[in-house]
Amino acid sequence: MIPVPGYEDQAVAVFGLGRSGRTTCAALAAGGARVLAWDDNSETRTRAQADGLTLTDLDRADWSDIRALVLSPGVPLTHPEPHRLVKRAAEEDVPVIGDMELFAQAMAALPEERRPKIIGITGTNGKSTTTALIGHILKKIGRDYRVGGNIGVAILGLEPPRASTVFVIELSSYQLDLVHSLRCNVAIWLNLTPDHLDRHGDMAGYKAAKFRIFNNQTAEDAAIIGIDDDHSAGVMNRLKAGRLQTVIPISSGRSLSHGVYALGGKLRDAVSGPVRDVLDLDSLVTLPGAHNAQNVAAAYAAVRWLGVPSDEIADAIETFPGLAHRLELVGTHKGIRFINDSKATNAEATAKALASFDHIYWIAGGRKKEGGIGSLAPFFPRIEKAYLIGEAAGEFAATLSSAVASVEAGTLENALDLAARDAGSGGRSAPVILLSPACASFDQFRDFEHRGDVFRMLVKSRIGNA
Structure with missing residues (x-):
């Protein structure tokens, strides 16, 4: 577990006590916060109490000393309308955040020399496969890594990092909506097609939530962008115009003068120097289809940015066992x-x-x-x-x-x-x-x-x- 600092002896409200919510409560308590935990579902409250949580009805609580409201990602933030506790937080001038923001705060509190690298992955489709594939590559090459977020273990339930740790985090638009200070050393944007529009209001709102993955990046960081759909190509152009982080385009079907791309059954690296074939995609039984070629390109580009040699990455990808529930x-x-x-x-x-x-x-x-x-x-x-x-x-x-x-x-x-x-x-x-x-x-x-x-x-x- 990653204890959350910065709230010692202060009240923090947590609404939504599913798996990540209960983990959030434990991580806040481990950091010294006074946790006010609640869920509207009676069965969920019963499970939380069985885990030892003390419950506080947030509709009846004194909000005068609450420092933050930590919201479950599934609770409406803005659309179709804000949840009643979100409205209450706005009235009381209490910031609304998620567990990913608490994680970001915990990482920022570490001395700079002890901060881990963070790879964040978002997109409408392919997030889980890409996240799992990056984790698999890091495991095979012997790196210290943690995989979590919208996949597997809740982010605050992971082991605390060492200085050499790489966090590989799947980030949904719901989670990104609640993030303010997270810095991804490598931010991956795979694609964007209409989804969750009831939650974000429209395509512009959905896109804006996803774009938050690039907030707080610096000139030392990389943005890896799938450019095979118009929305994502526009994101690449916007980031390039900003001239901040390094932008690395990826594609699953077109030749690129700069970037990583799949063409003719081969994965090709054109990030620096002459174009090189680095992997035979047709041999990857557990990663079939053009969409997985994009996932492979993203994973390769991310780990290559960390300085891992191409041949080591290719060897690791060839042993990927596949992801449960995805082909x-x-x-x-x-x-x-x-x-x-x-x-x-x-x-x-x-x-x-x-x-x-x-x-x-x-x-x-x-x-x-x-x-x-x-x-x-x-x-x-x-x-x-x-x-x-x-x-x-x-x-x-x-x-x-x-x-x-x-x-x-x-x-x-x-x-x-x-x-x-x-x-x-x-x-x-x-x-x-x-x-x-x-x-x-x-x-x-x-x-x-x-x-x-x-x-x-x-x-x-x-x-x-x-």
């Missing part, structure tokens, strides 16, 4: 590959998956997000049949219409059984049963991990019983 190969049976892509909670993420395979028996649906799946039409010819589940099944069936054969399967279990039957009798070579929902999971599952775990369990049970 995860669950198993192969009678020539059918079963792919768990449960983390694809929007159409843009699912597009990456559909682009990676042919002869797809597609399991999709759940709680729909704005925009539906109409944007996936270019990939419909790759789909043999769709098996639709959850709240979005009817709407998705209407979108697919005559373009793709589909069935409203209702449940994930039923969808898998129908897909396995059809894939086994379809006569197609190398068929793929792909769970890539293009939807949130909350209509039938706790989260996308739960959905993916259930899929994995169902596949294993059927392969084992075959």
Whole structure:
């Protein structure tokens, strides 16, 4: 755990007592703060009390001596309207921050010679894979590292750093909205497509939240920017015009005079000196598709910026085992590959998956997000049949219409059984049963991990019983 300094004997309110919220309370207490903890959900409060937390109803608390309100990232900050406690904090002139800001404050409090390096990763899609891949590379080359944030362990639950530590942090727009002083020595912006617009109001608000990853960078730092979409290309131009940090563009399909890019199945380094081929992308079984080529380019560029030789990075990437719930190969049976892509909670993420395979028996649906799946039409010819589940099944069936054969399967279990039957009798070579929902999971599952775990369990049970 990373104790949070700067609030000794002072009151700090924490609202939202999920996993990261409870960790935040412990880290503040370890630093000497008086923690006022609350959650609106009675079951969550019960779990917090079981962990030893003392609760304080923040609606009835005395706010006159509260130094800060630490907000769970999932609680509305500005849209569709601020949460009532956010409004109360504004009335009382109490700053609203998140656990990532507390982490930033803890790092800033260290003597300069003991401060770790921080690699931050954001973007609409690819954050988790890129974060995990960077962590894997650092592990393989023997560096002291910590991976956390929006992936794995809550940021304040990680071990305190040494001077040689590298933090690799996945940063969502929700988390960045609550950050003020975080400095990323390497800030990675992968891509930007419409998502979470209900939370940020519009695309401009979403983009502004993401852009906060570059706040506080200096001339010693690097910004690594995926430039394959117009929004992100604009971000690169804005940063270059600012002439502050070093800007390194990356691409998964175009040649660059400066940067790191994928072309012709090769990863190419054009950051300094002549262009060099550094990695055979076609050999990376656990990182298929153009979107993963971008993730590899970002990870390579980030670790290369730390001074690690190219060949060591390439060797480490080749041993990456893949990320659970993101194009995860669950198993192969009678020539059918079963792919768990449960983390694809929007159409843009699912597009990456559909682009990676042919002869797809597609399991999709759940709680729909704005925009539906109409944007996936270019990939419909790759789909043999769709098996639709959850709240979005009817709407998705209407979108697919005559373009793709589909069935409203209702449940994930039923969808898998129908897909396995059809894939086994379809006569197609190398068929793929792909769970890539293009939807949130909350209509039938706790989260996308739960959905993916259930899929994995169902596949294993059927392969084992075959």
